[in-house]
Amino acid sequence: MKIAVVRFPGSNCDQDCLRALTDGLGVKAEYVWHKETSIAGFDAVILPGGFSYGDYLRCGAIAAFSPVMQSVIKAANSGMPVFGICNGFQILCETGLLRGALIRNRSLLFLCQPVCLKLENNRTPFTRLSDEGAIFRMPIAHGEGAYYADEQTLEELEEGGQVVFRYVNEDGQPTSEANPNGSRNNIAGICNPAGNVLGLMPHPDRSWDHRLGSEDGLQLFKSLVETLLSVAA
Amino acid sequence: MTPIITPELVRQHGLSEEEFERIKALLGREPNFTELGVFSVMWSEHCSYKNTRRELRKFPTTGSRVLVKAGEENAGVIDIGDGWAVAFKMESHNHPSAVEPFQGAATGVGGIIRDIFTMGARPVFLMNSLRFGPIHGDNDAARKNRKLVRGVVAGIAHYGNCIGVPTIGGEISFDDSYNGNPLVNVLCLGVLKKAEIARGAASGVGNAVFYVGSETGRDGLAGAAFASRDLTEESKADRPAVQVGDPFRGKLLLEACLELLQSGAVAGIQDMGAAGLTCSTCETASRGGTGVQIDLALVPKRETGMSPYEILLSESQERMLIIVRSGEEERVKEVFEKWDLPYAKVGIVTEDGFMRVLNDGSAEVEIPAKQLADDAPVYEREVAIPAAPETIAVSDLAFHDPKDSLIKLLAHPTVASKNWVFRQYDHTVRAGAVVPPGSDAAVFYVREADKFLAATTDCNHLYCRLDPREGAKIAVAEAARNLTCSGAIPLAVTDNLNFGNPYRPENFWQLREAVEGLAEACRRFETPVTGGNVSLYNESPQGTIDPTPTVGMIGLIEDERWTTRQYFQIQGDVIFLIGGVGDEIGGSLYLKTIYGKKAGLPPRLNFDRELAVQKFLRGLIRKGVVKSAHDCSEGGLAVALAECCMSGAEKIGAQIRLSGMSGSSSLANQRLDVSLFNESQSRIVVSVPSQESELVHQDAAQAGIELIRLGSVGGSELTIESSDGTLSWPLDQLHEAWYSSIALALSQQDL
Amino acid sequence: MVSAVKLEVVVMPKRNVLDPQGVAVRNAVRELGLSNVGTVRVGKIIEIEFTGEPDEAKLDEICRDLLSNQVIEDYRILGAVLK
Amino acid sequence: MVSAVKLEVVVMPKRNVLDPQGVAVRNAVRELGLSNVGTVRVGKIIEIEFTGEPDEAKLDEICRDLLSNQVIEDYRILGAVLK
Ligand SMILES: Nc1ncnc2c1ncn2[C@@H]1O[C@H](COP(=O)(O)OP(=O)(O)O)[C@@H](O)[C@H]1O
Numbered sequence A: 001m002k003i004a005v006v007r008f009p010g011s012n013c014d015q016d017c018l019r020a021l022t023d024g025l026g027v028k029a030e031y032v033w034h035k036e037t038s039i040a041g042f043d044a045v046i047l048p049g050g051f052s053y054g055d056y057l058r059c060g061a062i063a064a065f066s067p068v069m070q071s072v073i074k075a076a077n078s079g080m081p082v083f084g085i086c087n088g089f090q091i092l093c094e095t096g097l098l099r100g101a102l103i104r105n106r107s108l109l110f111l112c113q114p115v116c117l118k119l120e121n122n123r124t125p126f127t128r129l130s131d132e133g134a135i136f137r138m139p140i141a142h143g144e145g146a147y148y149a150d151e152q153t154l155e156e157l158e159e160g161g162q163v164v165f166r167y168v169n170e171d172g173q174p175t176s177e178a179n180p181n182g183s184r185n186n187i188a189g190i191c192n193p194a195g196n197v198l199g200l201m202p203h204p205d206r207s208w209d210h211r212l213g214s215e216d217g218l219q220l221f222k223s224l225v226e227t228l229l230s231v232a233a
Numbered sequence B: 001m002t003p004i005i006t007p008e009l010v011r012q013h014g015l016s017e018e019e020f021e022r023i024k025a026l027l028g029r030e031p032n033f034t035e036l037g038v039f040s041v042m043w044s045e046h047c048s049y050k051n052t053r054r055e056l057r058k059f060p061t062t063g064s065r066v067l068v069k070a071g072e073e074n075a076g077v078i079d080i081g082d083g084w085a086v087a088f089k090m091e092s093h094n095h096p097s098a099v100e101p102f103q104g105a106a107t108g109v110g111g112i113i114r115d116i117f118t119m120g121a122r123p124v125f126l127m128n129s130l131r132f133g134p135i136h137g138d139n140d141a142a143r144k145n146r147k148l149v150r151g152v153v154a155g156i157a158h159y160g161n162c163i164g165v166p167t168i169g170g171e172i173s174f175d176d177s178y179n180g181n182p183l184v185n186v187l188c189l190g191v192l193k194k195a196e197i198a199r200g201a202a203s204g205v206g207n208a209v210f211y212v213g214s215e216t217g218r219d220g221l222a223g224a225a226f227a228s229r230d231l232t233e234e235s236k237a238d239r240p241a242v243q244v245g246d247p248f249r250g251k252l253l254l255e256a257c258l259e260l261l262q263s264g265a266v267a268g269i270q271d272m273g274a275a276g277l278t279c280s281t282c283e284t285a286s287r288g289g290t291g292v293q294i295d296l297a298l299v300p301k302r303e304t305g306m307s308p309y310e311i312l313l314s315e316s317q318e319r320m321l322i323i324v325r326s327g328e329e330e331r332v333k334e335v336f337e338k339w340d341l342p343y344a345k346v347g348i349v350t351e352d353g354f355m356r357v358l359n360d361g362s363a364e365v366e367i368p369a370k371q372l373a374d375d376a377p378v379y380e381r382e383v384a385i386p387a388a389p390e391t392i393a394v395s396d397l398a399f400h401d402p403k404d405s406l407i408k409l410l411a412h413p414t415v416a417s418k419n420w421v422f423r424q425y426d427h428t429v430r431a432g433a434v435v436p437p438g439s440d441a442a443v444f445y446v447r448e449a450d451k452f453l454a455a456t457t458d459c460n461h462l463y464c465r466l467d468p469r470e471g472a473k474i475a476v477a478e479a480a481r482n483l484t485c486s487g488a489i490p491l492a493v494t495d496n497l498n499f500g501n502p503y504r505p506e507n508f509w510q511l512r513e514a515v516e517g518l519a520e521a522c523r524r525f526e527t528p529v530t531g532g533n534v535s536l537y538n539e540s541p542q543g544t545i546d547p548t549p550t551v552g553m554i555g556l557i558e559d560e561r562w563t564t565r566q567y568f569q570i571q572g573d574v575i576f577l578i579g580g581v582g583d584e585i586g587g588s589l590y591l592k593t594i595y596g597k598k599a600g601l602p603p604r605l606n607f608d609r610e611l612a613v614q615k616f617l618r619g620l621i622r623k624g625v626v627k628s629a630h631d632c633s634e635g636g637l638a639v640a641l642a643e644c645c646m647s648g649a650e651k652i653g654a655q656i657r658l659s660g661m662s663g664s665s666s667l668a669n670q671r672l673d674v675s676l677f678n679e680s681q682s683r684i685v686v687s688v689p690s691q692e693s694e695l696v697h698q699d700a701a702q703a704g705i706e707l708i709r710l711g712s713v714g715g716s717e718l719t720i721e722s723s724d725g726t727l728s729w730p731l732d733q734l735h736e737a738w739y740s741s742i743a744l745a746l747s748q749q750d751l
Numbered sequence C, D: 001m002v003s004a005v006k007l008e009v010v011v012m013p014k015r016n017v018l019d020p021q022g023v024a025v026r027n028a029v030r031e032l033g034l035s036n037v038g039t040v041r042v043g044k045i046i047e048i049e050f051t052g053e054p055d056e057a058k059l060d061e062i063c064r065d066l067l068s069n070q071v072i073e074d075y076r077i078l079g080a081v082l083k
């Protein structure tokens, strides 16, 4: 089993993601350069955070057209688990693998702070080890992380169980104060209808080690690895 | 057509008549226009330290951990053990930020990051030390200051966040003296293997000289000369001197350079910062004891029709000069094409010692490199001792209700929570911020080296204004104290000397006093100065800034378990004050905030006491009994206690009894406000589990440390009982004053 | 010599998408004394120079897929200026 | 009824100032098949609606000091459109 961590020019959480897998879980993970045209040999793909192509024009817009993404799109459509974190989530929206878009935080400021998340769907490869309703603590760090989709799309996402994580307060309530950036329906992460593609604004790659104040993020990588192992078995 | 060299033109280049004579003697002829430009930037204060070099020699620069000394290379390097080392340095971008806060601050970050990876180190964190004029109020100055703060913070965030280097701490304070002349000092630290330190020398005659990174444009023309003058209204006309940063290119350049360095192809590497191509060519040649010849036709350019003068003096960002071992040129091509960055072989290392620049086949510039880089004139400036500051007698100060004073101090933006600032900085990238911003020092886990580093920046400008020598000593002591409070042993220092025009004798006196104070303190704390920066001419039409010798200090936490935070943790823990109640209110923020006075004799630093207090605390921390430690700084004991109650994720109260305290020596006849808000040094508030308090008492007695049991942690109020009665503040009230003060001021709309 | 063409592509947030930047600018502008300001929207303008004629079909595709995001934005091309 | 006026303020990076965003977009556009693209510059466009006439002097001040940064940007106002 081998997991790909894609490196775009401007990725800066590539190392954090790789280490979460290698140091945190002892599994095999390798960088894949954005100019690669194939991801053959990998069982899952992580699109890390950062500022791919400087996030110029729009976050994730230019990365969506990179050679490697064309093969990631194909793999995702045939069921391979693909996990986009922060900038990776933005890229997934730009490619159309996930619906909606991520726009400027309502405060117009970049925000780096811890948040609470509630798990709403444990039927994805990334969340199967946790109970629905579980609260996760992780940091966010983004300037354009407000999830937007039109009414109809939102309804379909909600009904289809595609909202995977929501910003909540300590008591698990999705209040407006608990919403750091103005995301619609407090959405922090969504998946595609099949569940194999997940996008998440907060950073599990920065909350996998006790030294960082939270190990909650590790749970997502663990789930992914378990899923891959169970498929292989 | 190139201009004719006239005395007027020489003056415009900031060169004196004597300096011009020296240039002629050195060349044996008149310089041409391009050469005049080259000398003007290299002999500017910014590049040559001509007015401060003598002073800087006073710093202690050696120590068992020092691998690269101050001034040898782009940044100092110290040993952190197990084959690992760190390179770190602080740099200012004050003037560019005054003119264009966003880009000025952003390019400051880019510049210091390049200094660090030039050493072969991977940048792992950033800190920043900022000074602005007041931001509260409905007047032009406040409006302008708010714009500056927003722009500078956003600019630092823009560059640091995008390039993926966490900004894990710093300081920011506010005072009239910085109206129109903000200070923007940025520190970067990188980690490297001891055996892999890169050098900025053009070694190996015949080796190729490569230019890599962004194309050269007309931006930032002669920024070094610009930084070496007063800020006047005309500075606005200097605006083309402002550069635009491209953190995306910066990130690619960082990765490409580190990759190339790993390949072993690099004989020397130097960033193009101030004075760009000029500085990098003559400095590498000077360090290598060689010459460098480049051809301008080969330099990648962004614009057409640039003159040799413009190309050589441009300060376009994100560029490096690399000396490549012969036979290894292909590696450069491979790496830089992979990262989609421009690169070009622009010249070779020669043996004749000249910096030679070819243009259209002939030598446009031909200057002995060593003399150009190292033989700038060195001056001893005149000093004048200013009048002693106004003295303050407590009895002359009308008593002000301490209950209200504490709220006012907490809401003063210098004390108030800096969350509006540091939430805009990505401090969690690279997954290492063990203690994020909001505690005495930041603690960062360097995963590749398995080391815990602590870092802080400090400088109290009020003290430095009233007594620059004492103020500078205290800056070092406070930095060390902040590191000690976080569980670290202090290792080394970088400094940024921010002062006014050195040609004014009072200013130069301040600088000299401060340097001597820093030097003495660094000796006492055994923290050598490994590098730094000087920023002079920090003046605006309203006057000179308060002298601000900012200290950046790095420490090592040898065991993860010793990491300590400033805020109270557990109900029922006992609170101690190490170091006594104190009584010095001169230079305090209390005097300034409540009485509008920047006056009095600032607190005295007693080195022996300070060292003993810090040693005692480190000992306690190592025994595992300390749950929190926070030093008393601006606002004194009361502010420190309030911060202990509310700077953590959860607020937690404290019950304090000042009356009948055991061990308090000086309290009996002291006014309550003096006890609460004085800023006497060497004092630390700690909390420990109650069953350990006996041990703490014993250790203190043994070490001869003054120790006062203040009370205990718990409740939803901060209560201070004294012989004058009981003061009590609901935590919510303290929190409200403290938490949003800066955000509220800055959310106003300003033109 | 080949003629040069300069185009401008204007990309605006869709009407129903919240535009926090527009709201902030409106509030600021009002506070600064232009009280009769209604809606403000902040978009992007991309100025592109071509040597020779641009391929129009391709250009449209690029405007739709790269320069704008149809979920949240609309675009229009400001007339070609021949130089 | 008061007439409504709609203005557009275009803010562009100055010619000799580095526009990293423009460079990134140019590279992307070329990759996507518009090979004859020269310089690309990315600016902002701010669409402002007024009820009644805007105060022109004030508007200019706001364009200069709030909407643009004169150190590195120029602005122009696209003609008022009366509705
Ligand atoms: N400009 C800044 N950038 C990042 N963090 C900052 C900045 N200013 C202050 N902080 C953080 O806020 C906290 C409080 O700062 P300060 O009041 O200066 O502390 P101290 O008095 O202990 O030096 C520290 O953790 C510091 O790192």
Ligand SMILES: [Mg+2]
Binding pocket: B440, B482, B630, B631, B633
């Ligand atoms: Mg402190």
